[in-house]
Amino acid sequence: MRERQGPRVTDKRGVLFVPYKETLGLLGVKEAFDVCERVYRMHAEGSVVLASPPSFKLDVAEDFHNHWHVKGVFLKDIPATGVRLYNYYDDGVRNTVGGLDCARYIVLSDPRTGEPLAIVDEHWSYVLRSAASAVLACKWVGPAKPRVLGLVGIGSMGAAALRCLTHLYKFDEIRCTSRRPETRRAFAAKWSEAVGTPVVTRESVEEVVRGADVIVGGTTSGDIVSREPWVKPGATFISLARRELDPAGWSKMDKVVIDSWEFNMLQKDFRNTVQTGLFSREQLHAEIQELVVGRKNGRERADERILIHTTGLVSQDVALAHFLYEAARAKGLGMWLPAAHIDAR
Numbered sequence: 619m620r621e622r623q624g625p626r627v628t629d630k631r632g633v634l635f636v637p638y639k640e641t642l643g644l645l646g647v648k649e650a651f652d653v654c655e656r657v658y659r660m661h662a663e664g665s666v667v668l669a670s671p672p673s674f675k676l677d678v679a680e681d682f683h684n685h686w687h688v689k690g691v692f693l694k695d696i697p698a699t700g701v702r703l704y705n706y707y708d709d710g711v712r713n714t715v716g717g718l719d720c721a722r723y724i725v726l727s728d729p730r731t732g733e734p735l736a737i738v739d740e741h742w743s744y745v746l747r748s749a750a751s752a753v754l755a756c757k758w759v760g761p762a763k764p765r766v767l768g769l770v771g772i773g774s775m776g777a778a779a780l781r782c783l784t785h786l787y788k789f790d791e792i793r794c795t796s797r798r799p800e801t802r803r804a805f806a807a808k809w810s811e812a813v814g815t816p817v818v819t820r821e822s823v824e825e826v827v828r829g830a831d832v833i834v835g836g837t838t839s840g841d842i843v844s845r846e847p848w849v850k851p852g853a854t855f856i857s858l859a860r861r862e863l864d865p866a867g868w869s870k871m872d873k874v875v876i877d878s879w880e881f882n883m884l885q886k887d888f889r890n891t892v893q894t895g896l897f898s899r900e901q902l903h904a905e906i907q908e909l910v911v912g913r914k915n916g917r918e919r920a921d922e923r924i925l926i927h928t929t930g931l932v933s934q935d936v937a938l939a940h941f942l943y944e945a946a947r948a949k950g951l952g953m954w955l956p957a958a959h960i961d962a963r
Contacts (some may be wrong), residue, residue: 632955636942647782651744666692672880684707688701689702690916702723705720726943751906757786761831767830772805773838795819833856846863855924872922877879
């Protein structure tokens, strides 16, 4: 069903839509790690072309609390080009960023022809990418043999981080906390059985963080969640959003690594941290791409306290969407939508 004319590649069936349920079976932790690491290498090699501006936002005011984000990228090494668009609700109380009730799609086209290839639901790949792209850095800056994992926030991000970290490590104890006792009890029961390690609940964030070897901050809160003095020597703190670790404590960590200075500077909380003098580019140890290709050292002492902070790279989102598109097509999954350039023939 494929047609090649020189560099041109089209599919006579049209545009492939890959729905959420099918992405669950096509993408696992190992694949997410592999794709994220490959894309970090692409960044290090300079083969990623970002949209200009890199991010477009539409924030609807008044009573709607509705937010659109649109990002695009060209990945020369695949090659793949795509636009990521998502829409969510946030009124300061309810936030649907990690939920299935927000709009999340990536549109892929053939970079050689501009012809449409696929529309991929990215609810699953977004959650797994968010965790995998940050946890991946533990290969270079994580503790050698962590015993205790602390999860601050147990929504979709916390669960994905747990999947990724238990792929790398075998923990003796996993602690968790959340706003509601019943939620964390249910999470503990489910994941104790799933990973074969006791998952215990704690009343406070401080109880989860103190004494943990690896901590994940993955809440939807816009407030400061964890404090630097709670982080013990030798621990790695993974911040998946906003102000999971008090910005006032960043400069006191032995190393801080992030996914991208450019993309983090687009985020209000990170930008404020820099503009108020709490943190600077000179205090940054490395971007993760630099660890991956060996330009910067990883953990150098067992007692180093290291912060991993990520905001997310659209390059990894589009690469994962392309992976899902190829996997779905190879397995005969997805739904074919009519394409104008094919229907008109």
